[in-house]
Amino acid sequence: MDTIVVGAGIAGLTAARLLHAAGRRVIVLEARERVGGRMWTDRTAGFSVDRGASWIHGLTGNPLTDLVPAFGMETREFTVGSFQAGGRPIADHDASRRLLDDDATRRWIADVDAADALFQRTIADSGPDESYAAAAERTLAATGWDPERADRVRSFYRHRTEEQCGAEVEDVAAHALDEDAIEGDEVIFPGGFDALPRAFAEGLDVRTGTTVTAVTRSADGVRVDTEVGSFDAAQVIVTVPLGVLKAGAITFTPALPDAVAGPIDRLGMGVFNKVFLQFPKRFWQDGVYAIRQHGRAGFPWHSWYDVSVVSGEPMLLTFAGGAWGREIERRTDDEVVASVLDSLRALYGAGVPDPVAHWITRWGSDPLALGSYSYVAVGSSHDDHDALAGPVDGVLHFAGEATYGHEPATVHGALLSGHRAAERILGAPVSLDRLTRDVRATR
Ligand SMILES: Cc1cc2nc3c(=O)[nH]c(=O)nc-3n(C[C@H](O)[C@H](O)[C@H](O)COP(=O)(O)OP(=O)(O)OC[C@H]3O[C@@H](n4cnc5c(N)ncnc54)[C@H](O)[C@@H]3O)c2cc1C
Structure with missing residues (x-):
C-alpha cells in the first residue's frame, strides 16, 4: 500500500481521491459506518437536515x-x-423583545460596523495572549457609547465566538477570527451537503467500521493498527478531528514531536x-x-x-x-x-x-469528533493550525480543518488541507479538477 488515510471526512476523501487520481494505491480507514464525518445529512424525514456543515x-x-x-x-x-448583523433581512428584537423598525435596524447594523472597524485596529496591536473578550472591551471603551448601546454589541460579540469558534469569548484569542472574512x-x-463527500468516496477503497488505535513510524514507512487488524504503507495521512487527537485516542510511536504536539495542546476544540x-x-x-x-x-x-x-x-x-x-x-x-x-x-x-x-x-x-471545530485559543496562533499538518519524519501527515490556518473550521479549509497533503506526498502541484475527473472516471 502506498498511502493510508485515517478518516473519511472531506479532508481524508480529498487527499485519497487525488492520490487515487495520480495512480497511487490508497485505503481510507474510517471508524463510523458512513463517510462524511462532520458533513452528515439526515434524510429520514424525507427532506434534508444537515446535522453538521450546511x-x-x-x-x-x-x-x-x-x-x-x-x-x-x-x-x-x-x-x-x-453571524452577520445585516446584509439580508433579519427580524431583530431589542432588549425589551420589541421588533426593531427599519430605522432602528439601520442604526444597529451601523453600530456593529463602526465597532468592527475599531475592533480591527484593536486587534492589530493585540498579542497572542489577549482574549477576544479583552480586545472587545478595549474596543467598546473607545466608542464612548452609553452602557446599553455598548452592551448590545458586547452580547453580539459573545455570540459571534460561540457560533464561529464554538467557544466562550474569554477563551478565544483576539486574533482568532482574522481569517473569517466572508467573500x-x-x-x-x-x-444535503454530505452529497459531496459521498461522491468523493465513490469507487475508493474505504473501510468503514475501522477504528484506528495506533500509528507507528519506522524507516520503512508506517504501520497503522486498528480494532480489526494492522495495515502497512509508505505514508499515512491522519485526518481525525482535533478533539480526537487531544484525547489521545490514537497512540503515536515514537511520540509526536513538539512541533505537532504543541499545536494539538494549544489550539482549542x-x-x-x-x-x-x-x-x-x-x-x-x-x-x-x-x-x-x-x-x-x-x-x-x-x-x-x-x-x-x-x-x-x-x-x-x-x-x-x-x-x-x-x-x-x-x-x-x-x-x-x-x-x-x-x-x-x-x-x-x-x-x-x-x-x-x-x-x-x-x-x-461524539467520540469520533469530541467537538465541532477548532479555534485559535488564547496563547495559540493561526500558525499552530498549519504546524499541525506536519509532516513528521516525512511519513506522517495530518490534514483536516484544524490543520488549515487560512480557513479553519470550514469544509473548504478541510478540503484544501487534504489537497495540500496529497501534493506534499506527490511532490508536485495537483489541480483540484482532478477530483471531478477521477470521480467521473470511476462511475
Ligand atoms: C454543527 C456543525 C456545523 C458546521 N457548519 C459548517 C458550515 O456550515 N460550513 C462549513 O464550511 N463548515 C461547517 N462546519 C465545519 C465542517 O463540518 C468541518 O470543518 C469539516 O467537515 C471537517 O472535515 P474533516 O475532514 O477535517 O473532519 P471530519 O469530517 O470530522 O472527518 C474526520 C473523520 O475521522 C473519523 N475518525 C475519528 N476518529 C477515528 C479513528 N480513531 N479511526 C478512524 N477514523 C476516525 C471520523 O469518524 C470522521 O469521519 C460545521 C461543523 C459542525 C460540527
Whole structure:
C-alpha cells in the first residue's frame, strides 16, 4: 500500500481521491459506518437536515463553488451563515423583545460596523495572549457609547465566538477570527451537503467500521493498527478531528514531536450544536432569513434561521455554542426543546405551537469528533493550525480543518488541507479538477 488515510471526512476523501487520481494505491480507514464525518445529512424525514456543515461560507475564491455544480448539487442563496448583523433581512428584537423598525435596524447594523472597524485596529496591536473578550472591551471603551448601546454589541460579540469558534469569548484569542472574512454570497443545500463527500468516496477503497488505535513510524514507512487488524504503507495521512487527537485516542510511536504536539495542546476544540424545530405552521414574519434577540435577553437562545427553504416545511434552526453548547448535551431533548420554545414564545406569544419534530446534535460527546471545530485559543496562533499538518519524519501527515490556518473550521479549509497533503506526498502541484475527473472516471 502506498498511502493510508485515517478518516473519511472531506479532508481524508480529498487527499485519497487525488492520490487515487495520480495512480497511487490508497485505503481510507474510517471508524463510523458512513463517510462524511462532520458533513452528515439526515434524510429520514424525507427532506434534508444537515446535522453538521450546511453552508458554503462565501462563494468567491472558494474551491467548492466550482466543485458543487460539477457534482450536480443544487444550492440556495442563504447569506446569514456567519453571524452577520445585516446584509439580508433579519427580524431583530431589542432588549425589551420589541421588533426593531427599519430605522432602528439601520442604526444597529451601523453600530456593529463602526465597532468592527475599531475592533480591527484593536486587534492589530493585540498579542497572542489577549482574549477576544479583552480586545472587545478595549474596543467598546473607545466608542464612548452609553452602557446599553455598548452592551448590545458586547452580547453580539459573545455570540459571534460561540457560533464561529464554538467557544466562550474569554477563551478565544483576539486574533482568532482574522481569517473569517466572508467573500461573496453563502449557500445551503436542499439535497444535503454530505452529497459531496459521498461522491468523493465513490469507487475508493474505504473501510468503514475501522477504528484506528495506533500509528507507528519506522524507516520503512508506517504501520497503522486498528480494532480489526494492522495495515502497512509508505505514508499515512491522519485526518481525525482535533478533539480526537487531544484525547489521545490514537497512540503515536515514537511520540509526536513538539512541533505537532504543541499545536494539538494549544489550539482549542469548540462545541457548536444545532437544534432544528419543524412546526405545523409558520408563526414568524415572511421574507426574513433569521430572527434575532439582542442583548441579555438573547441568552441562551438568540438567533433562529428560517431553513424552510431546505425542507419545504415551516422550520427554524437555532444554535448552541461554547459553554451552552456543552450544557445542552447534558439535557434531554424535551428539556432543550422546551427551553427554545420559552424563548420563541417570549417573542411571538403563547400561540407558538409545539413543534412536530426536532433534531438536536451533540458533537461534543461524539467520540469520533469530541467537538465541532477548532479555534485559535488564547496563547495559540493561526500558525499552530498549519504546524499541525506536519509532516513528521516525512511519513506522517495530518490534514483536516484544524490543520488549515487560512480557513479553519470550514469544509473548504478541510478540503484544501487534504489537497495540500496529497501534493506534499506527490511532490508536485495537483489541480483540484482532478477530483471531478477521477470521480467521473470511476462511475
Ligand atoms: C454543527 C456543525 C456545523 C458546521 N457548519 C459548517 C458550515 O456550515 N460550513 C462549513 O464550511 N463548515 C461547517 N462546519 C465545519 C465542517 O463540518 C468541518 O470543518 C469539516 O467537515 C471537517 O472535515 P474533516 O475532514 O477535517 O473532519 P471530519 O469530517 O470530522 O472527518 C474526520 C473523520 O475521522 C473519523 N475518525 C475519528 N476518529 C477515528 C479513528 N480513531 N479511526 C478512524 N477514523 C476516525 C471520523 O469518524 C470522521 O469521519 C460545521 C461543523 C459542525 C460540527
